[in-house]
Amino acid sequence: MGPDQNSRLPSTTWGSGLLRVGKSRQPLATGTSQGPLNRGPPGHSDWNRKNGAGREVWEGLASGGGREGSLRCRIVEPIPNRLKQKSTAESGACPGFPNLRYPPVQSSGNSVFLVFSRELEARSMPRSPSPDLTHWLLAHRICTHRDFRRCEARVRRLAADLPPFDSVWLDALVQLGRLTPFQARVLESQPPEELVLGPCLLVDQCSPGPEAVTWRVRHSTTGATFAARLLAGPTADSEQTRARINQLIQKLLPQTPPGICGPTQLLETPRGPVLLSPWTDGPSLRELVVKIGRFPPAVVAAVGRQLLESLAHFEQCHVLHGDLRLDNLLLTRAGQVVLVEVGIRPILEPEPTVHARLNPDRFDGTAPERIGSTQPQTPRSELYALGCLLWQLLVGRPPFPAGDPVVKLAHHQSREVPDVRELAPETPPALALAIQSLACRDPARRCDSASTALRDWPRLPHESTAILQRFRREIDHRPTVPHSPRTHRRLSMAAWGTLGLALFAASALGWSSHGDRSWPEFGFPAPKQTAEQTPDESPASKVIQASHITTSEADPEPSASPPRKPDRSRADPVASDSNPVPAQTTPLPEPDSRGRIQLSGGHTYTCRDLSVVGPLLLQCPDEQPATIRVSTPGELVAASIAMKNVVWDLTAVTELENSDQAAALNLRTQRIDLTSVGFRGPRQPGSAGTFPPSLRWELVDERDLRSSRLRLDHCAFRDGGTAVVIPQPVGRLEFEQTLFEGNETAVEFAGSGRRIPPIVLQARHITTRDIGTMVRWWGDEGPPQGVRLELEFHDSVFHLRENDSAVCQVVSSRYTNDWISRLRIVGEGNLLVPGRTVVRWQSDQSAESLELESPDLVVEGLMAVPFEFAAAEGAALKQLAPSPGLAIRRTTPPGCDAGQIPD
Template identity: 30%
Template sequence: MRHRGQWNGNFCGHSVLGAAWMRSPSERLSELLTTSGLCTRAQLEQCEPFVRQLCQDLPDFDSVWLDALIQQRVLTPWQADQILHENGVRLSAGRYQLQESLGRKTYLAKDTQQGTVFVLRSLEHSDAAQNPQIARRMEELLTSIERPRNSAPASLILPTEMVAERSPDASVSETGHSVYLVTSCVRGWSMEELLIRGGRLPSAVVAEIGRELLVALAWLESSRLLHGDIVTRNVRLSTRGGVHLTAPFVKRFLQPQFAMTQELTLRDCDGVAPELAGTGRTADSRSELYALGCLLWQLLTSRPVVLTADPVTRLMKQKDHDIVDVRIPVPDCPEWMSRIILSLTRRSPELRPASAAEVLKQWRTHSGNGLSACKALARSMPDHSLRSRTQSARRPVVRKSSWMWPATATAVLATLVILTARSGVLPKTLTLSTFSDITAALTSTADNAVEIQQPSASRSGPLSTGPLPLPAVDVDGFIRLEPGQEYLAEPREFPGSLQIVCKASPTAKILIREDVRWQLRARAIAIQGVTLSQRPVTQNDVQRPAKTGQKIARQMLEAQCSSLAISDCVIQSPASADNFQGIEWRRPNSEAGIIMIRSTVFAGGGYGLSFNHPPHRCELENVLFANRGSGMLCEFQKGDAESWNLLCTNVTQRFGFSLLDTVIQKDGLKQVQINLTSSECVYSPQMAIVRLQAPEVMRPDAMRIEFRAGESGNPAVVPPDTRPAVYIDRRLNQPVSLPEAQVTDTSLLLAELTFYDGNSAPDDERSSEWFTAALFDFEGPKLTPIMPGIDPVRLPRQVSPRN
């Protein structure tokens, strides 16, 4: 497979189709995708324009094609990773396509015939010679439960069939390849995930969970079957509030007897009854009840039944002592529940109840038959709506015929020529006017805003007695700066990729005259390890003659390029300037535009970042917006896409009016939708997360905001009184909340926020300068042990730490 640094065929991976140069993946990748059914050749051709936009003048490596297929939802990130790194995991089993890894030899898979999602668990044994025997026994078991399957309770998820990696038409018991057990997919959360995210469960919820699990075990007993692995990861709460016991039979078939080996882990010890440890004894109904008792005890306490890091010690303690009464760590546990759990977890099997049906009869007298507590818990989960809906596949971009490109380019060029003057956003009363008039009104409403205090100077001292002229661009397009040194900004232009780099700490400082903007022009611009700030005009500066009618520049840096990448930088706008933009990105004509911001701080007055058009791709990671105005400003003009995606990861916004202001120009779009995907973010705006200013003719129902959660981790955490989105009501002449029907904000987690202060921040002098902007804690469920928002340690340093 073609990796980084390898060329694809002739002339940078291009092939000739008519008179146009077409890109194509490597033959090996194309054959792998098509023969495995992951992608058709038509879908590859439809992704070609998107790959062209991503690559620009660079070769189209296979990794770029995989990235395009991921963004077009043809492949999942896990599938692309397996293909790229050649991990040896097959991506298909029979008619099922493996889409994601859910755990140890467990995968989420899609039925290519029905289009539904299932869970596949591998039955591959460590001893490959036993695989045919295991498959044969499982096939006999599935045949035996075919008749009683219809009477199984809803709380028990039984396997439906077995499939092989290859030769799906052959009998799986005769093939030498690995086989998978297919079960339905329960959308929701495992008990293990609930304990990690929110701590112990209420006793009312545990009462309903215990009853549903006992119903499942009683049915298995009546069918003379055993589950074999009753642990927190195999019990799931569905988005509708149902309780389901999953993964039956798998562990019992792969490991009929529990063995204490050198590879033993604490995870392997979950649910193991004392009589099974090192005795060679097989499991029975009483050992199943012991596992159930340990599970319920753990749900009530949010910790294992024995606290130890050694699996052997854990087994020995369970063998020598009964598990303590659950009311000792949880005094509010009902007496009847603790009594039953105590009887289930006796170390001697003869002292436990004889059957699950017997325990179920006792349990039901106290728990009832409803699931109201479980349903309430499911509805309260912040990602409830995200897990409830089925993610639909997105159709790839359809490539137009080659003769359409000249006409399209001409039309876009003509549109850009007649564009009107740019507009901006007011913090309170937004009106359509010139950009200078709009941003000038910020002064009257931002008097009480807070400013991040910057360090005074580098402790190590500057490298010279004064600022140096900015170095010229070398032949490779680099401007290399020294750490801690000050430089005077000068305009730079380069036909290719321009890179301004300082790779050591502290950051280099570029000083920009307060009466001019610093202009950079290139096809692609990358800035790393730099602090941008203004300086006053001195007598030694060359006086620039003012032109008639010329407006004073209100941008510190104007970057005109198709691709802008900023990392490890501090953009310090003047604190008193509200009619200001730290960085203004201007898109060249007919360019798509890519913005990538990493580990960067925007502070001071006005906006931190602005776009004259929405970029095709905009990603922010570990970014702090501490501006008095707003974090970002984006304008929508005629010819722009009606839908714009903004991806934020570990982004913190503080002190300003909003994270994003959008201005829709007159005679521009008829409708607009903004999709803000947030993962591990913290937004604390004074007014709203998103503010919109639209022409008078655009109604509110033409504006839509969708807040999306990332694939994992915490969503966006915001204060409870934060409004998701506001727009200007022309009749009231003031901002009002966007109608609820136009806002999808189920992924926002409302919680009281506590940030670090001078006393709680670490005293270590090597700590980050930005700890006071980091989140200390918030009230609500935590999906990860690390607080959302910025990682201050990864943000750039402006001073050198003492040794």
């Protein structure tokens, strides 16, 4: 009895594989002459019906084994007499299906039979590119057979119904990370041998300009990475050029400081002579100028010192760089400015020439005495180029901007480089005079050598590498604010008028500030001047200072590392238990046009509510911090809030007057950045027996979670209730070198009813002393819907109280297992007082609590080890006693640095 016309065909397994017809996911089976197969498989218009010799033949594609591909098959009706005698036990191999064995004839009665055509080739997916490309990739150890297998799924997805050409495989290998886009383009359009450069393999192309071609290459034998520069020019192939380059290599090879990346080998290739230099990973200073604008004076002073040290080394080796410009200076993550293209330009171009193919910035540092003459490069002309380069970093443009090289050279020859303070007034006098002495038009007025200029260079309060390392880290960590979806709304006439006035005011402020882009101070001490000394004549003017340096208008962030710990006086109202009221207190000043408030060290201010359009910065440039006393709950509203070297005295706030005041200090902003900021809460609870929270953070735009961030660096929260309350989901929290002492809770989160990215708390070197809970997470009947919490601790110390304390406490009306799947705690090298709970659930309606333990709960990096503090207060630990369960992998002890925490 055959199936009716509306039924689907039953599944039938033939041999060791399952055959499927056409586009359907239903297996092919047999039927009767009255069944749907008499008209072809139902729903398959891609099957062709052929009539011949009294039989109906349906041809189409069938797939076998699930992955081998597809082959063409036939349905023949009625059964030919010559096939009736075939035994169904006979089987053979299906073309293109090595794993599939099938009987030649599968019958059910005398009506429908399936016959495979051995003459038609199967369409199977190749497991690798073409043989030539596969052999080349394997021979040069770019890919392995395992990589090809990993790319099969990508190739099927990219190829779709098309054949998998080599270009498809190249795209898949790029997605896998085995090829760079540059290599894929070359392999697709040119022979593979074009990627071979002597003993090296091209990885990427760095500068394809007309002046020179530079590649990043990998040595085929050693695997080392180099920068390969193809020498171009009329004298590049001469024997004299080769001899001079070999002499340059011999001079630089014996002792090369870290700030110099000189050539190490000259290769003869079919492309021409190629010069190899060690590869340095880092952006050029030109890229950084384009990205952030002008550099802060402290960073420019550090760059100048490192470049003078490198030039002094050149003088000892009797070598000149010859091409000092921003493109040839790279800034590494280690805080080192590296000189590349060392000594090459004086060899290829001994005299300055002007070509239409050259970029005009090649002449930004050309010394006037070399223009129009055959005078070679000298140390004095090198110092002139250095002075112009530092001038450009401070201002954000070259001294003589012009699109015509001839005009630029004429200005260098006929004009003095302007005083940098005319366009960058925040530049300290010592640095401005040092740059002016380097960029003098008269070579006789310049220093005769880099060593002399280095001795006269203004001294720095920190190592130059430390300053530049912090500067590079600040640039890398600058968040990118995503664009929020815009809603089209019709504005009223009043709104248009307000918008026009705001734009006019903003343009006026931007015109008056000359495009100022300043950065946070880098911990430079202020010079001390006497009444008889002018700023330029004072001996202390040799010290570079960074007063009045703030973050840029669009991103006001303080420095990534705090300054040295100031010398606190005993009269500090926050550091003293008696809290004496100072004789003179003033209200918090109004912010300037860029939202900055400069505070005086050792002075006490009274808090008041502030609302700023744009960023808000409160900082004290002095060594002693400024104190802000809060008597009633205060509120600060801005697009971003940054504080530095400030102490908040919250001891007088024991009651919240109304429900709108959720904490002693309420911040409504999208981003918070606190460096060397202290909070002292009350030691006695209020009339309700509770402490008000110290700090509450509420977002301005709840939809823009990715740009929201709270960063604490070298901060301290002492006494009081909860240190930080966050009533809504946020993006990221970063704590480093922070102390929580005597608080009920360090951080408290509330939930949300929508799906959001995970809330991430990353803490390094934090110390909690005598607190109840590190993190408290609130929910209604369980964890907030769509919210996940990820806690990452490194080298931290958790000293928790005995009663119902926990590293993480979840609070809701009833317990559910969803808490375990929504929480994750990871890290390394963290200490926890023995006998304390890691995760605890607490009922918000009763005293019921439950310690959470489950194999699905991820908790890593916590060690229960006994430890003691060195003093009655503070974060200093006694030296840890040896313990079998204690494995400290670092030389620095866990927890925050007690000497750098605000008192």
